[in-house]
Amino acid sequence: MKKGKLMAAMLLISALLLSSCGYAAAESRDRYRIWFVAKSTDTQFWLSAIAGANAAKAEYNVELTIVGPETEEDYAAQNDYIAQAVDEGVDAIVFSAISYSENAAAVDAAADAGVKVIVIDSDVDSAKVSARIGTDNVQAGRMTGAAVLSAEAGALYVGIVNFDLGSRNGQEREQGLRQALQEDARVRDVYTVNVAATPDSARTGAEILLHSHPEINALVGLNEPLAVGTARAVAALGLSGRVRVVGFDTNPECIDYMREGTVSALIAQNPYAMGYLGVETAWELLEGGSRNPDELLDTATTIVTGENMFTAESQKALFSFG
Amino acid sequence: MKKKGQSMSATLLTALIATVVLVLLSAMLLFYRMYRQSLLRNTQTAGLRTIELASNTVNDYLSDVDEVMALVSEELRADEAAREDFFNVFLRIRPDVVAVSTYDGDGGLVNCYSYGRTALSQPEVNLSFDAARTAEYAQGFVSPPHVVTLFAREYPWAVTMIAPLRLEGAERWVALDISCSNISEYINDIGIGQRGYCFLMDADGNIVYHPQQQLLYSALKTENTALISSLSDGSHAEGNILYTVQSLSNSRWRVVGVSYMQETVSDSLRELTRILLLAAVVILVAALLLGVLLSRALTRPLRALASAMEQFERHADDFTYQGVGGAREVRMLSDSFGHMTGQIQQLVDTVRSEEVNLRKTELRALEAQINPHFLYNTLDSISWMCERGKNAEAVQMVNALARLFRISISRGREFIPIRSELQHAESYLQIQSYRYKNQFTYSFDVDEDCLDCLCNKITLQPFIENALYHGLNGLVDDGTILIRVKSRGDDVEFTVSDNGSGMSQEQISAILSKERSDSAGIGIKNVNDRLQIYFGSEYGIRIDSVPDEGTRVHIRMPKLREGEEAEYEKR
Numbered sequence: 001m002k003k004g005k006l007m008a009a010m011l012l013i014s015a016l017l018l019s020s021c022g023y024a025a026a027e028s029r030d031r032y033r034i035w036f037v038a039k040s041t042d043t044q045f046w047l048s049a050i051a052g053a054n055a056a057k058a059e060y061n062v063e064l065t066i067v068g069p070e071t072e073e074d075y076a077a078q079n080d081y082i083a084q085a086v087d088e089g090v091d092a093i094v095f096s097a098i099s100y101s102e103n104a105a106a107v108d109a110a111a112d113a114g115v116k117v118i119v120i121d122s123d124v125d126s127a128k129v130s131a132r133i134g135t136d137n138v139q140a141g142r143m144t145g146a147a148v149l150s151a152e153a154g155a156l157y158v159g160i161v162n163f164d165l166g167s168r169n170g171q172e173r174e175q176g177l178r179q180a181l182q183e184d185a186r187v188r189d190v191y192t193v194n195v196a197a198t199p200d201s202a203r204t205g206a207e208i209l210l211h212s213h214p215e216i217n218a219l220v221g222l223n224e225p226l227a228v229g230t231a232r233a234v235a236a237l238g239l240s241g242r243v244r245v246v247g248f249d250t251n252p253e254c255i256d257y258m259r260e261g262t263v264s265a266l267i268a269q270n271p272y273a274m275g276y277l278g279v280e281t282a283w284e285l286l287e288g289g290s291r292n293p294d295e296l297l298d299t300a301t302t303i304v305t306g307e308n309m310f311t312a313e314s315q316k317a318l319f320s321f322g
Numbered sequence: 323m324k325k326k327g328q329s330m331s332a333t334l335l336t337a338l339i340a341t342v343v344l345v346l347l348s349a350m351l352l353f354y355r356m357y358r359q360s361l362l363r364n365t366q367t368a369g370l371r372t373i374e375l376a377s378n379t380v381n382d383y384l385s386d387v388d389e390v391m392a393l394v395s396e397e398l399r400a401d402e403a404a405r406e407d408f409f410n411v412f413l414r415i416r417p418d419v420v421a422v423s424t425y426d427g428d429g430g431l432v433n434c435y436s437y438g439r440t441a442l443s444q445p446e447v448n449l450s451f452d453a454a455r456t457a458e459y460a461q462g463f464v465s466p467p468h469v470v471t472l473f474a475r476e477y478p479w480a481v482t483m484i485a486p487l488r489l490e491g492a493e494r495w496v497a498l499d500i501s502c503s504n505i506s507e508y509i510n511d512i513g514i515g516q517r518g519y520c521f522l523m524d525a526d527g528n529i530v531y532h533p534q535q536q537l538l539y540s541a542l543k544t545e546n547t548a549l550i551s552s553l554s555d556g557s558h559a560e561g562n563i564l565y566t567v568q569s570l571s572n573s574r575w576r577v578v579g580v581s582y583m584q585e586t587v588s589d590s591l592r593e594l595t596r597i598l599l600l601a602a603v604v605i606l607v608a609a610l611l612l613g614v615l616l617s618r619a620l621t622r623p624l625r626a627l628a629s630a631m632e633q634f635e636r637h638a639d640d641f642t643y644q645g646v647g648g649a650r651e652v653r654m655l656s657d658s659f660g661h662m663t664g665q666i667q668q669l670v671d672t673v674r675s676e677e678v679n680l681r682k683t684e685l686r687a688l689e690a691q692i693n694p695h696f697l698y699n700t701l702d703s704i705s706w707m708c709e710r711g712k713n714a715e716a717v718q719m720v721n722a723l724a725r726l727f728r729i730s731i732s733r734g735r736e737f738i739p740i741r742s743e744l745q746h747a748e749s750y751l752q753i754q755s756y757r758y759k760n761q762f763t764y765s766f767d768v769d770e771d772c773l774d775c776l777c778n779k780i781t782l783q784p785f786i787e788n789a790l791y792h793g794l795n796g797l798v799d800d801g802t803i804l805i806r807v808k809s810r811g812d813d814v815e816f817t818v819s820d821n822g823s824g825m826s827q828e829q830i831s832a833i834l835s836k837e838r839s840d841s842a843g844i845g846i847k848n849v850n851d852r853l854q855i856y857f858g859s860e861y862g863i864r865i866d867s868v869p870d871e872g873t874r875v876h877i878r879m880p881k882l883r884e885g886e887e888a889e890y891e892k893r
Contacts (some may be wrong), residue, residue: 055537059517252475259446259471273540300541310447310471316539319469319477321502 015300016206031063032286034279035077035085037095038068039122040197045224045249045271048320049120052275053094058284065090072197072225073164075099079106085115091286092116094278096134097124102169116285120278121271123168131291135269136298137169140248141176141222143303147246147265148177148218149184150305156184159209159216160192161202161226173222173248191216195226202229203236210237217243224249227266231257250304250318258306265306268317270299330624331617338613339606346605350598353736357594361587364741366557369514369566375577376520377568379508384573387483387500394422395487395496398433405435413437418504420470420480427493429453434472441472446473450482452499459484459495464573470499479503481530505531512565518581525574527551550578559583573765623648625655634663681855697723700855703757715756722752730780736856737776737887740807740814744768747782747805754790762794762801769809775883777814778856784849785818785875793822793873809881813861816877824869834865853879856890 036053040046050066057064065085075098077283084104085093093115097103104125107117111128121134148158158181163170174192181187191213195205202221208227210216219234221227227247231254234243240262246256248267257263277297285291302317309318328336397408413419414437421436429451435439449468463484469477480499487494505522510533512520522530527547529538530674537543550565555576559564566579623646634641643660647653700723707716729746732738738746751764786803794801806817825833833846846863853862857880867873883889 052538052540055534252477255477256474270540271541272536276537276540276542310449310469312468315469319479321479321535321539 002035013096031061032092032216032283033063033088033090034065034092034094034282035081035090036064036066036199036275036279037081037085037093038066039072039078039096039098041066041068042112043224043249044251044320045269047098047203048250049271049278051274051320052272052277053279054143054275055157055272056276056283058277060280062279062283064279069098072098075102078103082106082110082148086110086113090115092130092282094120094275094282095124095164096116096121098122099164100125100171101166104203116282118282118285119267120274121169127273129293130285131281131293131297132295133297134299135169135273135301136296137172138176138179139298140267140269140301141173141178142180143176143221143301144173144220144246144248144267145177145180147303147305148220149180149186150265151242153217153220154186156187156218157213157215158179158187158190158218158220159213160190161205161219161230162192162194163193163197163223163226170222175272177220177222189213189215195229197223197225199225199229199232202226203233204229206233210239210243211232219243219245221245221247224251224254227251227254227263231263235262250320255309255318258304258309261306263306266304266318268302268304270301270317272320273299275307331614331620331621333881334617334620335610335613338609338616342606342609346602349604354591354594354598358591359586360837361590362583365515365564365581365583365587369557369564369579369581371569372512372514372518373520373568373577376509376512376579377570377577379512380522380575380577381570381572383505383508384570384575387498388572390416390419391483391485391496391498393499395485398424398487398496399489399634401729405433409435410437418501420499420501421472423472423497424487424500425449425451425453425495425497427453427456427495431472432494436472438453439473439476442474445471448890450480450499451495451863453485456495462831464524464575466524466526467502467530472499479535481505502531502535506533509533514579514581518579520577520579521545523547523550523576523578525551525569525576530575545580563770585744620649620652623652623656627652628660629658637668638663641667642645654856663893671754678855681851703753707756708851719753719756722749725749726753735887736778737882738779739773739884739891740768740775740777741773743777743779743782744773744805744807746780747786750783750786751803754786758790758794762790762803764803765807766807768805772807772809772814772881774884775814776884776887777816777879778849778852781853781877781879782816782818782848784846784879788846788875789818789820789873792825793820812881813878814881816879817874818877819872821872824871824873825865826869830865830867834863841875849877853877 004018008012028194036050038046041050046068053064053066056062067081068174078095078098079102080094082095082103086109093110095103095107095117097107097119100123107124107126111126111130116130117126117128118131118133119129123134125130133189148156160174160177162174165171178190181190191209193205193209195201202225206219206221209219210233217231221230227245227249228251231245234240234245235257240260243258245263246264246265246267248269249271250266250268254266260265277299281291281297291297302314304314304318308314397405397508398407409422413422413435417437421434421439423434423441424432426432430450431441431444431448431451450473465482465484467479467481470480471477479502481502482650483498483500485496487496494531509520509531511523514520519533524530527550529535529545529547532538532545538545549560550567553565553567555568556566557603558567562583564581564583566581567576569576618711626646630643630646634643641663643663645653645660646656700719704719707713707719708722726749728744729738729749732742748766751835755762757765768849782805786805789803794803802821804819806815806819808815808817834850835847850862861879864876864878865873866876
């Protein structure tokens with residue numbers, strides 16, 4: 001009897017050990033499949049984000065598919081991509097919403113299908129997002145405001161070239177910007193024009209603003225193509241130096257405009273970090289980690305001005321490597 | 323026979339398992355340590371070798387760039403048309419050279435050649451050349467990485483090599499902007515382990531090239547450059563990270579290898595631990611199995627021996643010993659035990675038979691003793707009869723006496739026919755009735771088929787004697803003694819009843835337990851003992867007595883036919 005018990009205990013222990021070994025061995029499984037649904041695949045901003053995503057892909061050995069619509073207004077194409085990803089049974093989607101409201105249903109559906117959704121850069125109106133990573137846009141708006149207010153002019157008339165009303169980012173940036181501007185008595189008027197997120201459309205919008213309000217002496221482009229278009233309009237109208245241009249992101253054309261003085265400041269976001277952290281976070285969540293989706297993981301934003309654009313730190317923020 | 327304390331098999335098993343565990347543990351520990359040390363050494367060696375390789379490639383590249391510098395300096399002395407032709411071809415085949423520029427002593431850009439790019443005529447900011455630092459440039463200079471600001475729209479990252487250029491007395495400098503992404507080709511693919519990598523650093527602690535440069539720039543990753551730049555060449559373990567550093571022979575750059583102990587050492591160790599544990603379990607189970615088998619082989623015969631002893635303890639008489647097998651020592655023990663039990667049984671038999679013989683001798687002596695005492699009385703009676711002239715009665719008396727003695731002696735046999743025993747009883751009664759002057763009557767009631775059966779001689783006489791002395795002696799009325807012999811199945815029952823004064827329960831037990839002391843002769847206890855010695859405890863006498871009414875003695879013995887007595891006589 002006693003011996004039988006002893007034997008049983010030994011067998012049990014060995015079985016446990018063997019199974020734990022077996023369990024550990026079975027852990028190495030197929031790679032995670034992650035889709036990266038961007039807002040665009042050709043702006044400098046998104047190229048950096050994609051480079052970051054690819055760096056994380058290599059580091060965490062995941063299968064990464066990168067897609068994005070033709071234009072930065074085509075939320076329907078994004079919804080299609082999300083549906084397609086869910087159909088293919090991906091593990092996670094790293095997503096940047098063109099429309100805060102119109103992309104919500106697709107994200108909900110994906111989350112309901114068990115896919116982890118990580119939002120980067122632009123938020124979506126869904127309670128089922130697992131993590132949020134990107135720029136604190138209100139804060140970025142305030143930084144833009146500070147860049148505008150560093151002008152020496154006694155009275156400021158500010159024109160804002162903003163993108164689609166449906167984009168949460170644009171609205172938050174404008175909100176932060178307007179807050180900052182309100183705090184300064186020199187600001188007499190603020191005008192906004194909403195345009196499509198292309199340089200041409202922004203240039204037209206900026207030209208219209210400058211025509212209808214010739215007193216404007218500060219113009220803001222609230223994302224990369226809008227900054228390019230705004231700078232082009234100011235340069236083309238020969239207003240460089242008279243109209244202070246503050247832009248977003250680090251398009252080389254904008255950098256050139258900054259070198260020659262048309263653009264006085266650029267708000268440099270950290271798209272590479274967004275892409276990288278998006279994929280990294282997806283991997284961590286799939287490995288069983290957890291994040292508070294209501295808490296934005298803020299990727300650092302820096303103001304670069306014409307004066308400091310070639311310091312060692314600014315170089316790192318402005319120019320992507322390789 | 324459960325005894326306290328460890329059983330032998332448990333002790334054996336515990337000792338075996340303890341030894342195995344101890345040996346296993348120390349062997350595993352030793353092996354683990356040795357394996358870990360060799361892993362660490364391997365990691366270090368691998369790191370050093372990889373860094374050696376990396377520095378060789380980077381060195382080769384740098385000497386190649388030196389050659390380019392020499393070639394370019396040479397070509398820059400040629401006339402303008404030849405220069406254009408040369409750089410057109412050269413820069414096309416050397417995409418790693420972003421730009422070749424010449425500067426005058428004030429830092430003014432004189433010429434700039436770059437394939438597929440047009441330089442700005444006089445860039446306000448030029449990160450490739452700083453006129454204020456020409457003193458440093460004189461010895462040959464390599465800058466930290468920076469963006470090239472010579473072009474519009476394009477800002478490639480590069481390191482700049484600057485050397486003085488002697489041209490017809492005028493102060494000239496030549497600067498080569500070397501693409502960082504090109505250096506990456508030499509570094510990116512050099513991995514150490516799965517996640518380890520190399521990077522290039524200059525002597526001031528600036529990272530020249532890092533495979534994850536953009537991660538560093540985006541503040542997603544940091545290298546502890548302060549620490550690393552303080553390290554000398556060689557391997558340095560810092561926490562979980564192994565840094566391997568080597569300075570390049572002909573530049574101020576250092577190659578730094580970063581490898582993770584976690585991945586190279588810990589993972590292997592975990593794998594090893596798993597295998598070792600598995601082996602340990604297998605060995606333990608095998609040892610346990612072996613131990614169980616071994617202890618069983620050893621203890622089973624011992625246990626059999628123990629249970630045999632236990633049995634012998636309880637039933638020594640009918641014990642027959644079956645030897646047990648097993649080890650030689652156990653067999654010896656078993657044989658000795660077998661031998662011993664045989665001897666003990668023999669001894670017990672001897673003692674018992676001696677005891678029986680003794681008792682028999684005693685009995686015979688007692689039987690013999692009855693005669694003289696009784697004889698004197700009877701002879702007194704006869705002599706008295708003769709004196710009185712009662713010759714006929716004297717003759718009868720003498721006859722009865724003669725019969726009594728004849729049967730008493732019966733040629734020394736223990737068993738006599740019941741018929742003879744009855745004659746003996748009757749003779750005794752006749753003699754006594756003369757002595758008691760017919761104060762009592764007696765009668766016999768006998769089953770005829772019992773007459774030829776055998777019984778112990780002088781069985782009835784003591785009870786008759788007891789009836790006469792203790793039952794009828796004080797009686798005024800005529801006493802009667804009835805002697806019955808009845809067949810009871812395989813047994814015979816004798817009954818001697820009287821109507822005398824009877825006995826109390828105390829008297830009965832006194833009679834049954836005490837040797838007779840008042841006179842010589844066979845006591846009631848002797849009869850009982852004799853019956854039980856010969857036939858077993860289920861036989862013997864039973865006395866029923868009611869005071870003032872009489873006593874009835876039952877004597878039971880098996881029916882013994884002629885020729886069957888020999889078996890009992892041996893006892």
